[in-house]
Amino acid sequence: MSGHSKWHNIQQAKGKADAARGKIFTKIGREIAVAVKAGGADPNSNAALRAVIDKAKANNMPKDNITRSIQKANGELGNINYESIVYEGYGTNGVAVIVEALTDNKNRTGGEVRHIFDKAGGSLGTSGCVSYMFDTKGVIEIEKKAGMDDDEMMMIALDAGADDFNVDGDYYEILTSANQFAAVRDALVAAGLEYASAEIERIPSNTVWLENEDRDKLLKMLDAFEDNDDVQNVYHNAEYNEEE
Numbered sequence: 001m002s003g004h005s006k007w008h009n010i011q012q013a014k015g016k017a018d019a020a021r022g023k024i025f026t027k028i029g030r031e032i033a034v035a036v037k038a039g040g041a042d043p044n045s046n047a048a049l050r051a052v053i054d055k056a057k058a059n060n061m062p063k064d065n066i067t068r069s070i071q072k073a074n075g076e077l078g079n080i081n082y083e084s085i086v087y088e089g090y091g092t093n094g095v096a097v098i099v100e101a102l103t104d105n106k107n108r109t110g111g112e113v114r115h116i117f118d119k120a121g122g123s124l125g126t127s128g129c130v131s132y133m134f135d136t137k138g139v140i141e142i143e144k145k146a147g148m149d150d151d152e153m154m155m156i157a158l159d160a161g162a163d164d165f166n167v168d169g170d171y172y173e174i175l176t177s178a179n180q181f182a183a184v185r186d187a188l189v190a191a192g193l194e195y196a197s198a199e200i201e202r203i204p205s206n207t208v209w210l211e212n213e214d215r216d217k218l219l220k221m222l223d224a225f226e227d228n229d230d231v232q233n234v235y236h237n238a239e240y241n242e243e244e
Contacts, residue, residue: 004198007235008139008201026229028056030071030102031080036073038080047182058197064212087113088130091122091236092217095208096130099225101234109230116228120221130225133237134202137163138181140188141175141196148172160187170236171196204237215240 039046
């Protein structure tokens, strides 16, 4: 997951097999392409690109891969245009699912996304059918380390402009509005903090509890989406016993 967010499915590459790591690099490469197209190839003046590069480094993406992705997006090594598409649908037991994709072929991606929903006993819905159940938030996660004080970290986060602060296991979770996300992230970095992940995510406003077969069907569907190169992020509102 991004950091450890239970709502966000796309996994970090750390500790994963080479094949899985390659898929993560492919997805990040597409994010780099979109960021370069939108704001240029200089990360010093393109905050979105700088954030994706930070994500790439956090996932151990080699520097050469990052450079090639930027050059390709800038037209130096060919030119592929990716289009952003959001699909909404339902998983088992009515779980709300949002799939964010970057694709150079909408027909291919749409067919594959529909097939994954159908195979898992879910259904692809219409635009807006479940997005109202999610709030778009900036989510910054900082790993707890020796010497860190919870109250002090909370004050640093709130002073930086965060909306909310949670201690979740081995992580501090800092929530921001989408508009303030970049400013809060940069303020935390300026304060000397290193984040494990920092992304705009969709947080569910209500949840559905799953067990046994329903849980297993959802997890298989999420894995299928993760294996699809066009799919960048998957969000859902299911809760389940992660230990099982």
